[in-house]
Amino acid sequence: MSHDPDSRRDAVGFDMRTLAGTRWPVPDWHLETIAGEMQCDAPKDRMMRVVRRMGDQAAPDFSDLDWDAELARFAPIEFPSYYTQPFHSVPGGYLSEAAAIGDRAALEAIYEDAHPRRSLGVRDELASLVPAHSRGVVDLGAGTGDGAAAIARRLPEARVTAIDASPFMVIAGRHQNRGLPTSRWSRASPRPPACPRAVRTR
Numbered sequence: 441m442s443h444d445p446d447s448r449r450d451a452v453g454f455d456m457r458t459l460a461g462t463r464w465p466v467p468d469w470h471l472e473t474i475a476g477e478m479q480c481d482a483p484k485d486r487m488m489r490v491v492r493r494m495g496d497q498a499a500p501d502f503s504d505l506d507w508d509a510e511l512a513r514f515a516p517i518e519f520p521s522y523y524t525q526p527f528h529s530v531p532g533g534y535l536s537e538a539a540a541i542g543d544r545a546a547l548e549a550i551y552e553d554a555h556p557r558r559s560l561g562v563r564d565e566l567a568s569l570v571p572a573h574s575r576g577v578v579d580l581g582a583g584t585g586d587g588a589a590a591i592a593r594r595l596p597e598a599r600v601t602a603i604d605a606s607p608f609m610v611i612a613g614r615h616q617n618r619g620l621p622t623s624r625w626s627r628a629s630p631r632p633p634a635c636p637r638a639v640r641t642r
Contacts, residue, residue, distance in 0.1 A: 463511060464535040464608075470526040477529055487529055493549035494542065497558070500616035502541055507611065514607040514627060523605060523630045534583075534605070540612035543584045563590035574598050581605075585613030585625055592623035599623075605630035 478487075519535070527533040528546075547559035555561035567590035570577060577600045579588040585602035592600040600623040604610050607627055614625045 461532070461537045463507065463537060464532050466531045466536070467524075470531045470533075473526055474529050474531060490546060490549045493552055494545045497545040497548035497552075499542075499545040499548075500612070502612070502615060505611070505615055507537060507608075510611045511607055514610075517605070517627075517629050519605065520631055534609055537608055540584060540606070540608035543609070543612065544586060544616065547586075560586065560590070563587045564594070567591045567594045570595065577601070578603060581630075582613065582625075583609050585609075585617055585623075588613075588623060588625075589617040589620055592617075592620045596622055601626060603628050 523533070524535065525533050527539075530536060530539045530542075532539065534540075544559070549558075551559040551562055555565070557564070563586050566587060570591050572595065574595055575598050577588070577591050577595070577598055579585065579591070579600070579602045582588050582602035582604050585604070588600050588602035591598070600620075602610075602613055602623065602625045604613070604625075605628060610625045610627045617623065617625075
């Protein structure tokens with residue numbers, strides 16, 4: 441079944457191609473896929489509940505961030521096909537400025553009914569499960585790194601590293617969680633490395 445990408449504007453009230461930005465060109469099939477998802481009431485209703493709630497959430501200020509200068513610091517890497525999907529009905533998926541800017545507000549909206557402090561409260565609860573004697577913590581697939589930041593605040597003596605393949609997520613994470621001297625944000629390929637054996641630490 442074919443769907444008109446422009447129907448995405450009618451479904452949610454804004455232009456998804458404009459939302460995605462131009463720094464990572466969005467393929468037409470992303471918009472077609474999202475337009476198709478919007479033909480199903482359940483996914484559309486869930487998405488629209490989150491979109492409506494996002495405007496009520498406190499969000500980081502990215503107005504002083506020079507995205508072009510920050511992106512220029514990253515060497516190009518080849519992304520596997522799964523990573524170029526339009527995750528969560530976002531054109532460009534995690535390879536978009538919009539996804540990084542809206543990440544915290546979206547998660548705050550999603551967890552609004554799950555915790556008094558929304559997603560940041562959930563992050564703190566999860567951080568409390570990390571052993572207090574930990575001296576090195578790595579968060580793989582960290583997104584914008586709010587989970588890693590929660591661990592860094594709880595364990596100021598530990599070296600906490602947030603790793604994500606998306607340069608947009610890494611940039612947003614550094615910006616919105618700056619001021620944590622024991623944490624760092626890094627980019628790595630989303631291709632799984634060879635792991636000949638598991639290592640267990642006490």
